[in-house]
Amino acid sequence: MKLKNSLLNQYLLIILFAIMIVPISFLGISILFFNYLPTDVEPSKYQNGTDLEAMWHEEAQSLAGASDDQINEKLTEIKKEYSEASMFWVDETGQTRERLPESLSVPPSWSPALTIDYMKKNRGLEVDPFTVVALIGKKKDEGFMILQVPRSAMLSAGQSLQERYSYAIILAVVAVLAIFIFISWIFFYKIRKRLLRLQQAMSSPAESGIPDTISVEKRDEIGQLEVSFNEMIHQLEISRVREKEEEMLRRQLIANLSHDLRTPLTTIRGHAFSLKKEALSDKGKESLDLIDNKIGYLGQLIENLLSYTLLTTGKYPYYPERTDMVRLVKTSFAAWYPVFEGAGFQMEVEFPETTFYWEVDPQRVERVLDNFYQNIYRHARNGAYIGVKIDAHLQEIFIEDHGPGMGGESIEKGAGIGLSIVSLMLKDMKLKWETETGEHGTMIKIRKRS
């Protein structure tokens, strides 16, 4: 996996970098140090105590059997080379001889006790000045010589630099830490921003109800998530289109079926009508009336069947609006009035002056009422009564007839599908219908589903 394609690897790299920064910077500073910084400073000759000690002992050895003047000369010579150091020598009698520099304060004569005390005081790694005592010659009877170097002169260039720059090292460590935290923060801030963008894209659907796709800028894990998201949106859109196509096809099928069934019915009705104009016996005319009646009934049945199919598949149009119910019932009954009047029905209506409003689809309510009226017209004709009443206070609509009741025998059956349509439609509009039916009539009540 390429680095830019993996957030995990990117962050591992950041951590690795943070861990490695200490040794790497150490190495870097060392290289810097030895190659560039103190190029002008020679390694100091005082730096190494061991070297000094070896040198001092060697010189002392070489002075075996030398005269006092020779020793003095040698010390002066050494002093010239090691100007920072102070030195003196003591002869075999314990007298302090040549002192370099002259001002050096040392006891003029050395008793064994004093010597031992001096040796004790100037021992150890930390004692300042650094002191080397060497016996002159090999026989240990020619006296001894002492070299003293102040510790400050013995510091290496690196050590002195370290002292000078120690605050800078602390600063650098803090800076490295801060940079690490900052880089981590940026890293996670960017991830967070991209996740939020994705979340926002998911939760804000476009007009179609499906969120829009988003642009993919990087190919890492989040980028892959975005690609998958876009893929999902694409799938959703495809299925939405397919669903629409199927719905179209179904509607088309139903429309065509309706057309194919009704067209021949129209032709039959036309011919029956033409036939009626011919000279016919009364029985012949009666038959034609029956044909005509059945054609009307069949047309209604086709309509109901198709409506039922649309309703059960949720494809029946539904446009609810705030509807004046008294007005709607009144208007719909006005259209049926002449039909019942023609059939000799006694009609009773009670519409209140004050109305009430329901959130319903008026087309559907009309259809429901039509179905009830139709049933009464067809099945309750022998009762010859229809009552339509509204209780505005209780918000209830009553339709009453004096027919043989819903359990009763009727000449024309097939009311079942019509009532199924009524139930389905009312259910969608959060309404329901109750019925009290008996041998002497039926009372239908439409009200809100509680």
Add this chain to the structure above:
Amino acid sequence: MRRILYIEDDLEIGSWVQEDLEQRGYNVQWLKTGEGAEKAVINSDLVILDVMLPGLDGFTVGQRLKKEAPYVPILMLSARTAVDDKLHGLQFADDYVTKPFHPDELAARIEVLLRRSGLSVSNEIRLGHICVNLSENTIVDQRNGEEIILTGKQYQIFMHFIKHPNQILTKEQIYESVWGEQYMEGDKTLMVHIRYLREKIEKNPGSPEIIETIRGIGYRVKQ
């Protein structure tokens, strides 16, 4: 002679309807498709349009015809399910008949539409003792031959009844089409106007014969 443009692709239904309408005294021009309908509509008084046509469907044809001749009423004939068509078709169509229709019903609807556009077969309508002349816009009491003069609103109400014969009109419907405003609950204006109208045209305003009251629903003028 009233000229009807009839667009129908089904040959059996087409020839039967054409014959029936011609027997009823209309001049029928029958087209099998929507082609050429835009030209023919100019010389027609009414269009009967089938929804399912080969090529351009009835809705498209109807919309084009309305654009070409907005004053020619269109009656849609449909054999499809009423659910779809009603939503679709009634936006431009003036009326709508579902197959299988009865020829008498079709003829009645045609007559209503023609009357609404002032092109009825007969220019005179007799309602009991009064005679309404639609071309001269006069109402004559036939008992004495005197003309009945109505006020503007009374005339509008009366004509609304004439254009919707045998139909029960609720007071909301009448008020809203005559005044062009939303009917307010409990408004008595319309009832007052109808009382004055009845005093002018009824023999006995106490028991009206022309403008019938349908108790609890509205009014009706039978023809």
